[in-house]
Amino acid sequence: MELREVRPSDLDEFFAHQQEPEANLMAAYQARNPSDRAVFDHHWNSILNDPSVIVRTIEHEGQVAGSILVFEGETPEINFWTSTKFWGKGITTSAVDAFLAEYTKRPLVAHVVQDNLGSLKVLERRGFRQVGTEQIFSNARAEVVTEIILQLDN
Template sequence: MQLREVRPSDLDAFFAHQQEPEANLMAAYQARNPSDRAVFDHHWSSILNDESVLVRTIEHEGEVAGSILVFDGAKPEINFWTSTKFWGKGITTSAVDAFLAEFTKRPLTAHVVQDNLGSLKVLERRGFKQVGTEQIFSNARAAVVTEIVLELND
């Protein structure tokens, strides 16, 4: 696993990852129309052109496995997305470790839907602690879900 700068060609893989139903359910995230490439491209253009965002591609054996980023605002927040093809292989764990070594500003927050046990485990094992919960509407689930709010201070 390696983290690297995002290349324009990575966006095709990121778009394909966004189409994975199981990943959308676990993240509880889904664009209103996940197959709308124009909306996806606009969203990623905003991310890549925002100087307050640090974003990396997660690559495994030459293949784009996902992305990881932090919105470095008043309360920096980490987000990551890994294709279902790479789940259960330690790739996300390695990516988070490498990213936390690069982005050292604390506190760092994360939001994870309460039944996304894989992501919760990755973050909690890295020292993130629960500091609250929030109710959000999930397009992927067409329902209100509970997100665990986590924070890393060390």
């Protein structure tokens, strides 16, 4: 697993990952229509041109496995997305470890839908602890879900 700068060609892979139904269910902040490439391109253009966002491509054996980023704000927030074909192989765990070694500002928060057990496990094993919950609307599920707010202090 390697973290690297995002290349323009990575966006095609990120868009394909966004089409995976199971991954969509685990994502709380998903586009209303994940197959709308124009909305996707606008969103990623905003991310890549925002100096307060640090983003990396997760690459595994030459393939784009996903992305990981932090939105720097009052309290920085980490987000990651891994293609379902890479789930259960330790790739996300390795990516989060590498990113946390590179990005050392604390506290750092994460928001995870309560039934996204894989992401919760990755974060909790890295020292994130639950600090709250909130109800949000999930476009992918078309319903209100409970999101767990986690924080890493050191």
